[in-house]
Amino acid sequence: MQVEHDAKWIKRISALSKMYFTPTFLGTEYIEVSKPAMYVGNHTIYGVLDAPMIIDYLYNEHKVAVVSIADHSHFYLPLWREIVKKFGAVDGVQEYVRSVMQQGYSILVFPGGGREVLKRKGEAYQLIWKQRYGFLKLAQEFQYDIVPFAALGGDEAFDIAFDASTIVNSKAFQALLKVPKLDKLLRHGEVIPSLPKRPIPKRVPFYFQFMPRQSIMQIENIEQMQNFRTQIQQDIYQGLDLLREIRQQHHGM
Template identity: 80%
Template sequence: MQVEHDAKWIKRVSALSKLYFRPTFLGAEHLDASKPAMYVGNHTIYGVLDAPMIIDYLFNEHKVAVVSLADHSHFYLPVWRSIVKKFGAVDGVREYARTLMAQGYSILVFPGGGREVLKRKGEAYQLIWKERYGFLKLAQEFGYDIVPFAALGGDEVFDLGFDANHIVQNKYFQKLLKIPKLGKLLRHGDVIPSLPSHLIPKRIPFYFQFMPRQSLKQIENMEQLSAFRLQIQQAIYYSLDDLKELRNGRADKL
């Protein structure tokens, strides 16, 4: 399977984001290009600001060849599909991921997927992973460690002017979702976006924290896998809190 990864293009695009958001990357000691891993973290709103910087940093700074598993919706539009592929992203189909892992690629996963990207008011930095365990089962199958990471900044660059909950929670819309085909098409309301009150993102510094590798070798059953996933989520939440403290400390010194 071919990955359309344009490292030079990624670096140019990411350079603009770096100038604007001034990202800080922490935890470089946990990155190892010689041993593929699955990088798992939180996705910030709209999902187009954090991922390019992460992919650029991993590959151009640490030679980690990472492939991002993207939501199916990215591949419906021809022009946008080409842009997404340039970042080394592939449709998040399990068989595609399995093929790439067999080739030795590291994998970038946002378990919250499209729903975590299309956040609503009050959901900043919430992990909306539902009952997804497939990414962990794949990591276990190929002996990949999990490298958790936290991304801070992206959920604060837009103020929401329209909250998707106004539509999703409407009783008439709920009746429409009960129509099987329509409910499936709209993913039970998950694809309804909230809209920002402004188009230009706020210039807020971004922070990324990579955490120590965690092995799944000791996982023997679903109960243990569930506990492992919870452990990963808690690590991300704790890291987000630490990054907020770091950011506040830096702001106090200005």
Template identity: 40%
Template sequence: MSDIEIPIEDFRPPSLRTMARVTALQRRYFAATLEGAENVDPQRPGLFVGNHALMGVLDSPLFVYELYRQTGVFPRSLGDHFHFPTPVWGKLVTRFGAVPGTRENCRRLMESGQHVLVFPGGAREVAKRRDEINKLVWKKRTGFVYMAIEQGFDIIPFASLGCDEAYDIVYDGDDFANGWLGKRLLGNDKVNSLMRGGDLFMPLVKGIGPTLLPKAEPFHFSIGKPIPTAHLQGQENDPAVLWQLREQVSDAITSMLSSMDEARKAQPRPLWRKVLGARKH
């Protein structure tokens, strides 16, 4: 997969000062806020589960920074496999704690008492379609609840709002799959496999005007109350138990997204944000 050495048990997180420096520009531009930090117990490792936003790289570092700043918790992210062989980028995400998202890696992180972060929607949720803004795209995935139950980890749901609206989707995966080129490419077994049936087709987007500069849309994060799983240990192979817990987690995230959306409607927007494309609600 990659010749990058990926530490599991012996990882040392970057300092808060380093994180502040790395995210400084994003924090100022997106005015990121986080509520619900009181739901995190730094002494009780948990599995953070949230929605992956469009494009996937703007909001995640800001959530991790705010969580780190407010609670001292630096979670280890389970990442899609394509990140790690990528030159430069693979080393960067590894430096900031990400590991390939396998059950074995997740198990090792949990057994060594580390907080873990996962986006069940993965790359497909990052590659949103026009009708999927601020929605979960998890397919039928239950691996994250399997691991939480197996290890008796609390699931800590969190939601991210704003990033999906920093860009407008011009051409999405459905457009590609239904077009002449997409049909030809996805009709090739090898290409179809590489693109996971079109799931890895990143949408073409625009931000401010016709540019790729994201709109100055404020980002909001919310952490919900922990969902215990210890009482379910030994039932991780029961599909009904897995699905019920998965739906409980997704309902919690969807509810937080709805609540934050209502709350932000009452928040005033500076003129400069409106000029730079932020929604006017």
């Protein structure tokens, strides 16, 4: 499994975002180059604003060779697939992830995946992780520490004009989901996006908070794994609260 990192491309694309959103990164003392880790955080709406800035910051500012675990849908379109790969992303297939971890890459993972980026009204900054534990099992297998992080700003960059719930909860759509093949294709309705009032994002300041590294090696059973995951989620929510306070002090928002 070969990872493509195009440092100049990453820097060039992210430069526009940094000028527009003026991101602030906190907790950088928890970023270590010498020991790979799994960076785990919240994904903001549409997922195209937060990830590039994080990857650029880790890769170009701290020399952390980070691989982003991307949703399968990113790899369906040839041109878009090549763009995603330039950011060091790989398809979120477990064997691919295991391969890059064997090579010693740090991992960037958003456990909420595609559903968390396709947010609906009232879901801003909610972690929608379902029952996913595979990322933690891989971290334990390769003895990777977990570095939780919180991202603030992205879920306020767009106002939702059309809520996907309108379609997904309709009787007609629910009837479609009773067809197994359609249900699988539409991921139970999760691939239906909400539509923004305008395509250009609002200019809001972005904040990122990295938190202390946490070892996962002490976990011995699924109950402890569940408690560990819950604690990570709480850390991220607390990180978001802290970032709101800091933003209030800086911008009065």
